[in-house]
Amino acid sequence: MPSEQWTHPEPGEGPAAIAAQPSPEQVIAGLRATSEGGAELTQLLTPEGQRIPSEQFDSYVADVDDEVLRNLYRDMVLVRRADREANAMQRQGQLGIWVPLLGQEAAQIGSGRALGPRDMAFPSYREHGVAYARGVDLRDLLGIFRCTDHSGWDYQAHRFHPYTIVIGNQVLNAAGYAMGQKFEGKVGDDDGEATICYFGDGATSQGDVHEGFVWGAVYDAPLVFFCQNNQWAISEPTERQSRLPLYQRARGYGFPGIRVDGNDVLACLAVTRWALEQCRHGNGPVLIEAFTYRMDAHTTTDDPTRYRLSDELEEWKLKDPIERVRAYLARGGGADHDFFDGVQAEADEFAAQLREHTFNMPEPPPDRIFANVYAEPSPVLDAQREEYLSYLDGFATAGEH
Template identity: 90%
Template structure:
């Protein structure tokens, strides 16, 4: 069977493959056939670091000069270095779990930098790069995975919602929030607000995501659905979840969908700016499928070698989101080796500070679990707190005898 039919069949191209499981040859052939996301992919920087003009999207990055692109490079390097450090600390027993973002830096930094201060972002549990662009201290993220906090930041001040662990649930939350923006008249002009919601390709198989699509479409909510298609829903490839490319699912709900090269930070910035502008003017919602790849495990409890081939990983290493920006900057003489060395040194220091904080993080008091649960004091919660502290005191008393 043609490899394209196995991976991402287009309308009229014939039926999807029906084999229970693809052969290794089919997987590799399918990967190569769709490695750049197909003809509809929006790309401004090739994997080799060459600029691709776009009549539709160039105007959204007219302000991106050399300094801006160097800052985007710096963002991605720092985020990746922090991610690698956190991954290592989990292996050393300092974190209960970690959710790597390796390979998805461009999708997160590009889309995150497209947001205006007044916009709101709803993440899943992997959006460390988006959190960074919203001014979240990476140390506040560590508390989640060390199990001392659900979120340590003021989500209204940063316009970045707490992480959501339940797959796809944040889409309903984002849809409701965006509907509120619409009802309150916060859309319609350049000063309007918009919401962006992040989820993975696996979440598109969840009912919550489709309900969010329906509600956002019916009420013209100013909501950008940002799907990071990293090709694997834990151990299931995307082609086992959908007969069509994910961005085309938007057709069924009556709003536009677009596929962007998720390893191209410039394209992610441009496309997300366009989508947010559409939403702010009352033309939302919009679905963005960022075609990228998860270079590491789903979480630190996962072993990706059990379900994917090393050939696939090697293929995607050639499309590294950081290296293509580095290549562009170096080839065009926009940055020298001293700049790259300084960014790496800054990233190493960034990681060292994160590590020092994690290893010396104080243990929270036992009643911490009861704090900030409700906006107002609750008699029921207070009774539970007193009962729990009394229970712990019983152990202390027993130890004295």
């Protein structure tokens, strides 16, 4: 049996290798496919900025002209600049922690811009680009990392749920929400609704994710599982978690899986539009594995130099998601130096606004922690609030005696 059969046993190509008894060559091929893009990688824009035609996906980006690409480029530049500014502010003690997205801008902007106004997004804790694409003011987002808010935006208005810190838990939440969309008859045509749920490669080792796969599949929920495979679950590489590429796991649950170049904003846009269309028409869930790379630390408490080589980082710098769009626009005359300089100036101003907001962010009053806990008044919670405030008042009056 050829080693490639273990890597991607497609229907009609013969029996798959027995999972318990793969040959050494099959294991090696499978492991290599978890850390390299592989032949299955869907790509529309190369790292050099060259357009690749796709019979399956070109129709999903038929409306993407130079103006749309300029907007996608602008989105990614602004989000990256905001990310770098927040990272610096954490180092200066203005934020308690920061979760960088450096290198994952295309996966987040491409998929975020594919969402329709009625679709719902469930993030983990790194989806700053998706938040931006859904119209969330990033100043509202910073309160989470300054430890003054859980979320500062109206998640129903933006169709973007609060961040989830517990690894993989948002997948169950998203599955339940998507099941509700199905039960309420909000799927079945072009006007249908869908849900997208974001998680990382490390989360695929959590039971919550697999339970979400089961529930989504059983109920044909209109749910796009969007896995940002950035190669590292903190310090553990993907090949330590899976023998097979992550997108192939979908087959075991009975729904399609696809791997897309997560550094290609055009491909991410096209593949996500396709997946959402499948969901809206009632065809059940889809798993997207966005094959990308985390260019910075897992969080600002992490030191990636302790577990990965600098050569690997340098290799992925050549696949930068922003530079390939810049190269495409510059080569084809879709943008000039004035445009690029203008976007950078706008990004610097955007970062300055975030910085000013953070430095002047007011401290919330103590009773804030009791607000918005329940939809209806709670006598028990009211009593707890009064007891806590009375306790704090005791410190204020202690010096008077």
